[in-house]
Amino acid sequence: MSTQTAYVPSYALDEWWTPAAGTAGTEVYDASNGQTLGQVSATGLDIKAMIHHARTVGQAGLSALSLHERALILKQLALYLGEHRAVLDELNLRTGATKKDGFVDIDGGIGVLFTFSSKGRRELPNSNVIEEGPVEVLSKDGSFQGTHVFTALPGVAVQINAFNFPVWGMLEKFAPSFIAGVPTIVKPATPTGYLTEACVRLMIESGLLPAGSLQLISGSARDVLDHLDYRDMVAFTGSGSTANQLAKHSNVTEGGVRFTAETDSLNAAILGPDATEDTPEFKAFIRSVSTEVTAKAGQKCTAVRRVLVPAGFRDAVVGALAATFDERTRAGDPHAEGTTMGPLASMDQLRDVRGAVGRLVAAGGTLAYGDPELQDAVTQQGHEAASGAFMSPVVLTWDDPEAPEVHSVEAFGPVTSVIEYQDVNDAVRLAAMGGGSLVATVCSHDPAVVVALTRGIAAHHGRVHVLDRDDAKTSTGHGSPMPHLIHGGPGRAGGGEELGGTRAILHHMSRTALQGSPNMLTAITGVWHAGAHQQLAGDPAFGGSPQNVHPFRKSLAELRLGDGFVSGLRQVSREEIQAFADTTGDTFYAHTQEAAAEANPFFPGIVAHGYLLVSWAAGLFVEPAPGPVLANYGLESLRFITPVAAGDSIRVTLTAKKITPRVTDEYGEVAWDAVLHNQNGELVANYDVLTLVEKENVTYKNW
Template identity: 50%
Template sequence: MINLIDRPYGQKYNPKETTTRFASGVTGGNKMTIQQISSFAAGEWIAPGAGARNIASAITGDVIASAGNNDLDVQGMLDYARNVGGPALRKMTFHERAKMLKAVAAYLGKHKQAMYDLSFETGATQNDHLIDIDGGIGTMFVFASKGRREMPDGHVYLDGDVEQLSRNGTFLGQHICTPLQGVAVHINAFNFPVWGMLEKVAPTLLAGVPCIVKPATNSCYVTELCVRLMLESGLLPAGAIQLVSGGLGDMLDRLGMQDVVSFTGSAQTAMKLRSNPVILENSVRFVAEQDSLNGSILGPDAQPGTPEFDLFVKEVQREMTTKAGQKCTAIRRIIAPENTVQAVIEALSARLAKTVIGDPRLETTRMGALVSNGQKRDVLEKAGIIGQEAERVFGDPDAFDVEGADAEKGAFLPPMLFHCANPDSAERVHDTEAFGPVSTIMGYRDVDHAIELANKGLGSLVASVITHDPAVARQVALGSGAYHGRLYFNNRDSMKESTGHGSPLPHMVHGGPGRAGGGEELGGVRGVTHYMQRTAIQGSPDILSAIGEKWVPGATEIKADAHPFTRRYGELAIGETMHTAARTVTLEDIEHFANFTGDTFYAHMDDAAAERNPFFPGRVAHGYLLLSFAAGLFVEPNEGPVLANTGLDNLRFMKPVSAGDSIKVRLSVKKKTQRNDEYGEVRWHVTLTNQDDELVAEYELLTMNAY
C-alpha cells in the first residue's frame, strides 16, 4: 500500500494499479488493506472504535474502509474549539485569516491529485473531481480574495452606514459584526466530500470561528484526506478545525447560543436535527441546505432549431449525469412548452444515449456510480414513486451497459427520464426527489402556467430559465423569485461564459426557501456573517471610531505634524487631519472651466436661466471645478509615498457655489487597508466648506500609499 499524498502532483492515475491507498478483495494476487478512517479530536487522530461502520466501494461494492467511534470525547472537542481554536482565530484580523485561507488553498492545490485518486471510489469521474475538489479549492480562494478586498484589516466588520441619532451628530449608531465565540458544527452530505466541506470551512474560518466537520460516512475517507492535508500544511492554528468520521454522538445536545450548526442533506434529517430541544431552547443558529425539486424552464421563444433549445437540452443532460445526478442543484423537473415536449424528449434521449456509464477511472466514462448500493436502492424506490404519475420514456435500470465494472455489484444506474402528462393534478413529481440521474419532463400552456409548476416544488435551491426574451425572464423573476434561492438565466448571448445551472458560486447566495431549508450559504461576505453576531452600537463619534477602527465625522481630529501626503502608509493615523487655506471662486474661473471642458450647461453660463432653476441662485460653479480646486488645495506636488489616486466614492454636492464665494478643504484619514507588503489603500474623508463654514461637498478619496 502506498500513501497517495506522496504521489507526484499531476501523475496520471492508472486504474490497473494494484497499489492504492485502499481497496478490497484480491486484485492481481494482492489482498488489499481496509483503510481505517480516523477522526481528529482535540489535536489528536483517533482511530475507529466501538460503533465503527464499514464503507463499500461504489465501483465494486466491496468493503474498503471503516469509520466511526462511539467513544469520541465530544465535550472535549467542543471545549478545545471554544477555548483553543476560537481565541487563536479571533486574535487574527480578517486579512490575516484571508491570507491563511489562500495559503491553505494553494497547499491543497499542490496535492489534489491524491484526492482525485481516492475520490474515484465514491463513483465520481475525473470531471466530477473538478467540481468537487477543484471547486472546493477555488471557493477557498474566492473567500480569501473577498476577505482582503471587502473586509477590513481589523477585528470588526462594519455593516451599513453610520446612523445619525441626534440633531447635532454627537450621538450616533452603527451596526457591527463580530465573531461568535462558540464553534460551528458542519454536517455535510456524501456527494461533495471536499467542496461540501470547504464551502462551509472558508467563511467560518474567515469569520474567526473554529469548526468541527462531520462528513457523511459513505465518502468520509476523501474528507479525511483533505483535512489531513490542511493540518499537515501547518497553516491553521490549533483548534481551528476538527473532524468527526462517523457519528456525532450527543454533540448537538451540548451546544449553546454562541454555536452554529450548518447542515446539508435531506429535509427529513434536517427536521430531526433542528428539532433537537437543546437547539431550540438555546436558539442555536441552524443553517440548512436541503434537498429540493429544482426546475428548468424552456422559454416559449426557445423552439426547436434555436440556440436556446439546444442549450436547454445540453444543460439538462449535464445536470442529470454529472455526479450521477447526485447534486443538490440538479434539474429534477423539466418544464417545457406543451408544443415542444416531444421534441425535448427525443433530443434529450439522444444525448443521454451517448452517455457512457462505467468505471469512473476510465477516460471514456462520462457517468460513474452512485455513492453506494444503498443509495442506488433509494433512487430506485423514489423513481418508482415518480412512476406512479409519470411514464418512463428513457432509461431502463434492468437493462443498461456498464464499461469496466460489474453493474450488479457496483452502484450503477442509467439516466432515467420520465414524462408527466398531467402536472397540474400530479403531486409526487413535485415533492419526491430521486437523488440520482432521474428527471421528469412536463408541459406548460403559458408562462404563468410554467411559473405555477415551478412553484409547486415549494422552494428550491435553483431554477433556470433558458430564454432570449427579457420579458419572459422578468415575468419569471417576479412570479417565481420568492420560491428559489437562485434564478439562472441563459441564452445565446451568455452561454459561452455561463457556469451552468448546477454550479453554486461563492460570490452568490447558495440556499433557498421552504423545502430547500430556508438557509443561505456562500454569497461572499454574506456567508461569513452567518458565523458572526450583528450588534447595534450607539455612542459618540469617538466611541464609534474606536470600535470600528474607522474615523467617523465629528470624532476627535489628530493634527498632522507634516503634510499627510508626505507620510507613508504605516505612519498615517486614523483621524489624522489637514485643514487647507481658502480659495475664492471667480466668474472667470467658471467660464474658463466651461470653455476648456466643453461643459457649458446653462446653470454655469446663463444667469437668467439659472435663476429660473429652483436649485440655484444664479450662475454657479461646476461641481467638478470645485473638486479640481479642492485637489489643488490639498495635493502635495512633489514625489512622495502617495503612489496613485485610485478613485473617489460617495460624492455629494450639498450647496451651490457662486462667483465670489470661497472654499476650503478638510482632509482626514478615514480608513486604512493594507494591500500587500509594498503599499496600502488610504481612504480619506474630504469635505468642502464655504466662507460661512457651510458644507458644500463631501466625498471619500482613495489613494495607494507606499508602505
C-alpha cells in the same frame, strides 16, 4: 485515509483519533466495484471536549490573526491543496465520481478558497471588527452616535455535509467561517467521508492552520447539538427530514444555536415558448438539462428534477434528451476508459433512487427513456459491473402536470421528469409547486418571457439562471453555485443561504448595535467618526496648525486616525467656471446660461461644476512633493450638497478615516474623509478619497 487503517480517522483536539480496536463501525465501499475501503465510527470520541477545544484554543488562535491574515492563509491553503491533490483525485474515483465530476468537487472547493481569500482582503478591513454604516447621530451636538459592528461568533461552527460533494461541500462552509474567525468542526456524510478526511489531512499537514481551528468527526455525531449554545452555529446540508429533526432540538428552539439548512430541492428548467427546435436556445436547453441529469450521476442538490416545456414540445424535448444520452453517456467505473457517468455513491443510494422512480411511476409517470434497473456499465478490467451502484439516465413524462408526486418526490440520481405548461403563468404556477427550490433555469431569448418567468418564480427560488444564445457559451451552468453569490433557497430547500461572498463571512459574525461618543466609536471600530479627535495641519483660521506635519508626509507607521489637513478659502470666479466648461465640454446650462440657471429651482444662478470643486479641493489639500502617498485610486460616496456660485469660496478638511495595511505588500490603503465648506460654513460636498500609502517611508525617504 491510510490503506493500513481499518477506520477512517477523526481529527480531534489537534490529534488524529480512531476508535478502540474491535469497535463496530459502518463499512464504506468503492462505489464502482463494492470493494471495502474501511470502517467509520465515532464511538468513544469526546465531542464535548472537541467543542470546548474549538471555543478556547481555536478561538484564541484565530482571534490572534486579522481578517486579512486569515484570508491570506486560505490562498496559501488553496495553493497547497492544488500541489498535493493526487490523493484526492484517486479517492474521488472511488466515490463513483468521474474525473470531470472531481473537477467540480475538488477544483471547485479549491476555487472557493481562492475566491474568499481575494474578496476578504479586498472588501473587508484588516482588523477583527467590521463596521456597518451609516453612522446615526443621536444628539444635537454630535457627541453621542450610533452604528453597527460585526464581530466573530465566540463559539464553533459545526458543519454537517452531504455525501455528494465531500470536498467542495466542506470548503464552501469552512472558508467563510475561517475568515470570520470561527473554528470549524466538520461532520461529513459516511459513504464518502474518507475523501473529506484526506482533504482535512492535507489541510492539517500544510501547517497553515492555527491549533483548534479545524476538527473532523468521522462517524455519527448524534449528540453534537446537546453541547452547543447561543455562541455556536450549525450549517447542515442533506435531507429535509434530517434537517427538520435537527431544527427541533431544544438547543436550537430554546438555546439560541444558529441553524441553517440546505436540503431537498425539486429544481426546474423552463423552456420558453419562443425556444423552438430551430433556435440556439433549444440546443442550449437540452445541453444544460442533459448535463444536470448525468453530472455526479444526478446526485446534486441543484440537479434539474422537473423540465417544464410549452404544450406540444414534450416529444421534441424527450427525443433530443434521448439522442444526447445515447451519444454522450456511458455509465461505468470512473477508472475505465470511456466512462462519462459514474455509479451512484452506494448500493443503498441505488436502492433509494430506484424506489423513488417506482413511486413516480406508480403516481402516473411514464418511463420515456432509460431503465432504473439497467446496470449495463463500462467496468475496469477485473471488476464486475453487478457489484457497483450503476444506473442509466431516466426520463419520465407526465400526462397530468399537477400530479403531486412530480413536485414532491425527489429521485436523487440521474432522473428527471418532463411536464408541459399551457402559458407563462401556468409555468410559474407549476414551478412554484416544488415548494421552494435552490435554482431554476429560464431558457428564452424573449425579454418579455424572461421577465414574466423570473419575476414570477424568483421568490420561490434561491437562484434564477437565465440561459440564452448570448450566454450559452460562458454560463457556468444551472447546477454550479458560485462563491460570489448566495447558494440556498426557500421552503423545502431549507431556507438557508451559503456562499454569497462577504455575506457568508458576516453570517459567521454577530451584528451588535454600538452607541457612544465619536472618540469611543473610533477606538472600537478602527474607523474615524466625525467629531472624534483630529490633529490638523494647515490653516489656523479653521483649526489647523502650521507646526503639525502634513498627513501626506506620513507613512502608515506614522499615520494615525484623525490626522488631517484643513485648507484656507479659495474663491470661485465666473471666468474659471466658463473655462472649465469650455475645456471639458461640460456646457450644461447651469454652468453657462444665466437665465436658464436662475430658472432652475436648485440654483441661485450660474454655479460651479461639482467636479471642478472636487478638482480644486485636491489642489487645496495635496502635498505635492514625493512622499509615502504613492497614488490616488478613487473616490467613494461623493455627494454635492450646496451649490457654489461665482464669488463664493470653498475650503476643504481632509481627515484620515480608515487605515488598511496590506498583508502581502509594502503599502496599504488609506481612506480620507473629505469635506468641503463654503465661506459661510455650509456643507458643499463630502466624499472619501482613496490612496495607496507606503508602510514605511522608503521610496522617497531622501527627498
